[in-house]
Amino acid sequence: MPTGGKALTGDAGAAGEARDGRPFGLRDHWCGELRLADEGAPVRLCGWVARVRAHGSHLRFVDLRDRSGIVQCVVDTDADLRSEYVVAISGTVGARPEGTSNPNLATGDVEVRDCAVEVLSEAEPPPFQLDERAEVDEATRLRYRYLDLRRDRMVANLRLRASVMSALRRSMERQGFTEVETPLLWTPTPEGAREFAVPSRLHHGSFYVLPQSPQIAKQLLMVGGMDRYYQMAKCLRDEDLRADRQFEFTQLDVEMSFATQQDVMAVVSDAVLAAAAVASDREVPPVATLTWQESMERYGTDKPDVRFGMELADLTGAVAASGVAALSAPCVKAIRVPGEAGTTRSRLDSLTARARQLGAKGLAWFRVVPAKADSEDAGAALGSRPLGSRLSLDSPLARHMAPTVIDDIVTATGAQAGDLLLAVAGPTATARAVMGQLRLELGRPPLSEGAPRYVWITDFPLFDEGPDGTAVPAHHPFTMPHPDDVVLLDSDPLSVRSQAYDLVLNGWELGSGSIRIHRRELQQRIFAALKLSAEEAQARFGFLLDAFRYGAPPHGGFAVGVDRLVAILAGEENIREVIAFPKTQSGADPMTGAPKELAPGALRELGILVGRAGPAAGRSPAGPGGSAP
């Protein structure tokens, strides 16, 4: 079912023409725009035959579809009309006879009569039905994407995408930003995501790379005095695909000079709220702000879905003295799942398996039940005793717990009788991450539910702890430290906060940004903390560091993931649904067959020798003889 946020076809009344533009060419009206007010008008329509309902040889109802919607045409000629034939229909708009209106159709009060039909293009039956009656296999949809795009869902999603991008652009223009394009053929920067390489024909053995983002280019624009830059930028990363990740994706990329973090956040907030406004009529709450520390503590993640509760409770203190070995750990986090005390043992086992997959040693569970001794006077006791004393915990782990420990657990989680408590003990990061993920899997509403909830996450740590205890940049190495923490750079780098911030929408990371370092001496200290020598730094980022010699303004910026933003505003759980021609999870395009082997001649011209041991080995080349040397 379409969700509230979608720009549905044909439901906009008189707005139809404004949105669809003036019809021209072979037609003079759009199908979806016809209304009772058009009664008597001669019209010429073009489109696809969506459905034919035949009654005898001289009465057929033909539903004609174009991108604006559907209108019923009454046809009494014997033209051969089948599904997906492309036709031009000329006729007269008439009010439907009493009692035959179709309230499910925007054009349901009218029909086109006295139709002359011209078949512009015949069509084989499509390989899947284009109505919304059944989910169609993803591979089939992508193989015939040009047919999939005819469906209401894709029409609505792509038009919403256009509206959102337009709203973002208008917001940026209104705020004085200038769109500047940056190169797709860029240079390798050996940091961050795996890059797509493009071989150079003129310099055999050398490569361009496609940009993971225009990060360095936009900072150079700031050095160039552009002051306020934005771009709808294509970004390319050769990393494994997910529901929210494609090789290539679009970012609203922003950078501004002489600006504070608050300035950047205000600019981006304006843009994304404008985007939400064109997506639906719903009131969208202002963008909230949480510190990273607070988000990790309450939600166990740096991209919290704040549309629902079930926040993490800390049981570390409560169970410290319990003597239960499974719960003795630096950190114990729990969530309360309301009303789920009846969860079956096999379900609990599969949750435990899931917790292990996420890195936990195990999963503790407690069914919250009325305490036996108090069960009779529980009601009478209400209010006169501590909340916890009326409840007990049913769990193998709770069997030998002292009543005070049980009370502490109940109090810390706010448990009610009939709830299920789940807890993970372990290192702080593990306990938070596992419970944060289980919270999502057990309580998260569908992405389309309720108003969009944007939240800023601020005060990220400047460094993460690398595998060997060293500091690695949490954002990128040009991120400005929090001014209060600069003194800690040498003594305690892992506790230094940064002026980096993420924007999160309904639990999806929409993007991130930071205030950048623009002074060389501070940059050197950061490189030192990263154990990066001056020579290495020069080799990797030399051209940026060089640029900073010539007067770099203080600057900062942000990038918003447009595909994710549109998907959430469209109520889609997958960004493929808002991309016209996406790739499958294995990076293939079932329609074009990409990626494909190159002809030997093309490889030779690029100076490329393909190793036959790769995954392509064994696939027979196009021609006989192949390309074996």
Add this chain to the structure above:
RNA sequence: GGACCUGUGGUGCAGCUAGGAGUGCACGCCGGCCUGUCAAGCCGGAGGUCGCGGGUUCAAAUCCCGUCAGGUCCGCCA
């Protein structure tokens, strides 16, 4: 690199736990009937390498192994 789910006429499913003839449902398709339908209706018909390969068995859509494709996730995504 790894885990899990799915794969059955064109489409979506059921059948698989417990092996017994390609069995069933809905949609679509083809033909016929039908002058107010709108997911039209009624009648008839066609359409299958049960993803692919191997194994177990008298017998495999069903059990086992492998593989391919699609999906979800872990790793990865500064």
